[in-house]
Amino acid sequence: MWVDKSTDMDQGERTVKGHASAHSVLWLEPKHNPTRSTSRLNVEARSDVRNTVGNIPMEWYQDYPHIGYDLDGKKIFKPIRNKDELDEFLDKMENPDYWRTVHDKTTASDIRLSDEQVDLVHRLQKGQFGDASFNEYEIHSCSSGPIVSKMVHAIKMGWIKPRKPKETTPQYYDLWAKEDPNAILGRHKMHVPAPKMRLPGHEESYNPPPEYLLTEEERLAWEQQDPEDRKLPFLPQKHSCLRAVPAFSRFIHERFERCLDLYLCPRQRKMRVNVNPEDLIPKLPKPKDLQPFPTTMSLVYRGHTSLVRSISASPTGQWLVSGSDDCTVRFWEVNTGRCLKTLEVGGAVKGVAWNPNPAVCLVAVCFESTVLLLNPALGDRLVVGATDQLITSYEPPEEDKEQAVTWALSEGPEHDKGHRLTLTHPKGVKQVVWHGKGDYLSSVMPDNTSNLQVLIHQVSKRRTQNPFRKNKGLVQCVSFHPLRPYFFVATQRCVRVYNLIKQELTKKLTANCKWISSMAIHPGGDNLICGSYDCRLAWFDLDLSTKPYKMLRHHKKALRGVAYHKHYPLFASGADDGSVIVCHGMVYNDLLQNPLIVPVKVLRGHQITHDLGVLDVTFHPTQPWVFSSGADATIRLFT
Template identity: 85%
Template sequence: MRLWNELRYFTCWISHQARPCTPSTKPGPVLHPPGQALYSTHQARPCTPPTRPCTPPTRPCTPPTRPGPVLHPPGQALYSTHQALYSTHQARPGSVLHPPYRPKPHLDIRNTVGNIPMEWYQDYPHIGYNLDGKKIFKPIRNKDELDEFLDKMENPDYWRTVHDKTTASDIRLSDEQVDLVHRLQKGQFGDINFNEYEPSVDFFTNEVMIHPVTNRPQDKRSFIPSLIEKEKVSKLVHAIKMGWIKPRKPKETTPQYYDLWAKEDPNAILGRHKMHVPAPKMRLPGHEESYNPPPEYLLTEEERMAWEQQDAEDRKLPFLPQKHSCLRAVPAFSRFIHERFERCLDLYLCPRQRKMRVNVNPEDLIPKLPKPKDLQPFPTTMSLVYIGHTSLVRSISASPTGQWLVSGSDDCTVRFWEVNTGRCMKTLEVGGAVKSVVWNPNQAVCLVAVCFESTVLLLNPALGDRLVVSSTDQLITSYEPPEEDKEQAVTWALSEGPEHDNGHRLTLTHPKAVKQVVWHGKGDYLASVMPDNSSNLQVLIHQVSKRRTQNPFRKNKGLVQCVSFHPLRPYFFVATQRYVRVYNLIKQELTKKLMTNCKWISSMAIHPGGDNLICGSYDCRLAWFDLDLSTKPYKMLRHHKKALRGVAYHKHYPLFASGADDGSVIICHGMVYNDLLQNPLIVPVKVLKGHQITHDLGVLDVTFHPTQPWVFSSGADATIRLFT
């Protein structure tokens, strides 16, 4: 419309050959050198009235809009384009006059140079141009630090004053602007009336509405193929035919090389973090550094003189403990600088050790053991109870064939039982409480060793094969005494008369009370234990065929608790209160000394293979030793709650058992492999209960059946129980 109005005015001027007052067009920016005066090119020029009045425009001239900021180099002015440019001719009928354009306050920018670096004007006295095209001069005097300080102290609005670089003036922020800044700093919206938590209406829910949300009919173009897409496809097809568009070639996979030692570089960030070794912490002060230490920490005069005569390196404490009545009386620390200096030397000169932290999964620490049902057979059920004794049954032993069982009790009797039926076949009375009974492991000999008080009695129960019974009697009666009798520590006596009829064959009278007897694997040697620290005769070895007794030790180290023979080699095991010593009987020397880590050993058993050993103790521990591995326990089991009284190995199955005063027998699976590189497998499989605790005593002895996976146990309740 504006151009149309100008054309109409121009036509009027041509027809009347006059110069009408045509509204001026919007001028563009004119560049001037710095300092040049700026004159308006839009001044009103007198115009000659036309001879024929021209028709005024139906629509008045719209005032020009405000131009945006324009970038100018230094020293160039900008003609104002916001002057009201209206014609000076008289208003014609129908013409409308518009008021001059007034810019909005929030868009009022005094400096019109635009968004340019203000360093361009640092060599000029002015800083830009205002809306009228006049220079904006810099302040005569810039504020220095003193002015800033005074302004900060005296001006109450200093905190809300900001410096405008475009006009080189200070602007005071209004309350609305300050609130806007605070809201933006808090992460809030700038408009205070904006509600960010408006209630939302969920139109599309699981509830089906009767009427649709929008029911606008579909457009016609939705049923017609798109022409624009057709043109695009045609262009793409033409470009492919011409070879302008080619398919993407697969990228060649080049090997990616990386620096293997990048993380090890001490100058790199990762290297510095990885190689960082923290400084060791200082030792915390103890009681001796207190201002009022206990009396035992204070040095006497003799200790003080000895401390002063020692060198600084040999002193246990670098200072003398002192006692003060109160904290106010404590003087200044005279060694403060010296102590700090030594700490700096330690940090600077002493090498640091980096402790490698190992991240271990807690589940990996728990050994993965097989299930007990996969380790059968082992005893699980109590099958028989052998009743007949009237007091504690301290010891039991099974025959090599597994048909008979012998037991000794505090009621001064020895009973022989049939295993399968529980029938008591024979009862023999002895002269005291029976401490130990052992059946001879040799199947060709029918002998049972019984110890009570200071006597060891060899019995022939006359059970089983009659040929074995008669051959045993012939072996004992065929002894011929040597020509020269040597003095022995034990008196050998052959039983005769009624004692012989009851089964007594030999009687060995010891100088002191006997606690334990044990047979050698071949059945000819017998060892007895007499625990007494005041005597060297604690362990004696007897040979039945020659009726000879010898003392293998000149001096016993400690109180002997129990002994045992190695099943295959000429080794002899002697258990004292805390140690187990292994002796070589041929070389007559000490081979090993096993440290059980127990307070008091109660029992001991040797594995049939001879390379493993278990020890029970009165402090509720069972120690498994691997003789080929170490002199310390391979496993320490603490399954029982009270003192262990007996332990035993099975001769053929990988089983071992332990009985304790808590009235329970624990069966464990102990597999020993032929591969020396593989450790034994120890798995507890069953806890057998049945004995009643009497006088704080439970199970006193356990032994396995020689051929079946059965276990016998004797207790303080005067019963013997068979678990199968």
């Protein structure tokens, strides 16, 4: 029969509180059952995990890991509850059932109330009966006997016995088993057997032969050796009988080492990937297959008395111009190394640039705040005469004479020296560079406080314009695109590319360098190299990304100059370490194929003076030769 707690439970609940749960449901079999040989009362109780310590305050268990004991006398441990005030607040905001969750101190757990339990709480708060179907005007009679007396009788008769824990035999498995499918390595084909111990030899016998016993000298040598250098980890000893053998002192230590062997030994064979280190290196062609490129220092141009900051070759490759801090500009014959002309200017020369147009014989020289346009009168007389006629034939109108730069036509003794035009700038000029057609010239005046950092001059009309209203950063160098109307402006950290026709910024190249020192444009116009003072050379592919395609760190000191060859796939860089590094840089017409960059030669010859080495490099326009100027007041030709 079923006996519920609703009948006769009020009287016995206080008595059995320490032994059974108030919510237990009991199944009582009849006492006299003729069909069974052993008639007894089977009581099965489904009790919840409840603290059965009675009315003892829970504060007494505050410092203990348990909160009471169950029917078998085992401790009821506290459930883990690691909630602080922040967790409570988040739970209150996010948990939709927070309002119906209560904390049970007896079990230290959170209990979610069901709808029936919530309804019961509401009825009790209103002062009503807990049972919704209870009729308060109906009288009930207790007809059944007390359930507690029946339970006491069942305990006395032995029908209710305390539950015994199930005896579970410990299961062991062989760690090194090969056939057992339940083992760790049972399903692995590549099995490594357990390492076997070395079998004992004659020296480990209690009565070893005399030749295995150590002499006094061998024993002393054995004691002085390190444990890992000894052939035997013990000293062989001889005993008269087996009873005289003492206990093994290293027994526990030896067993421990054996356990380590079994534990640390790999249990599965791993196939190593045999990779040839040479396969990890990218396949680059040999330097001898990339010839021609400069390999030998052929000529040294001597004559300057101070460091040579800038050099430039004529379009025909027959002449070379150099500017130095000794306030002179020298013109050299390339093949012989002979100085043809020496012109003195009013300050240290910062930059020189030969006009790239073969039909114009002009050289731009910048020093202090002046830019001079010189006609060296070298080469074809017709070209020299046409150049002078081009300069003197134009007369600027009155409204164009007021500009940021003052244009002056040289006359008298200065004209005889080769001076043709003088451009007076408001501040010091650092660099001059020509456009490919030879009519436009750009000058750089680095100054953060002024917007006149970059100026573009037109020689044929003697006109100057400021292309930028505001310069973003300190301008280091500029360059014209060889084919398109693009203008490159390099600041300390980036290179900006402007479209001169649309008058807008096309792209911004991030060099990932601290300070850009020099810049060169590939003759094809799609690639760019930048040298920096932090020993890096950045190669940009303008069609690929605004970040460097390749970063080269071949130099050990600051880079001062970089240059491309006009016809050969070569580029060079000079640095303060006194070396010029020539690299093979092949650019393909196929846009899907990346440029091939291979260092081919390190050229040395310049002496480091005042911590400065090579200051400028430039290539011969037609031959695979490179010129370099250094702080040692020399110019060197490598062929």
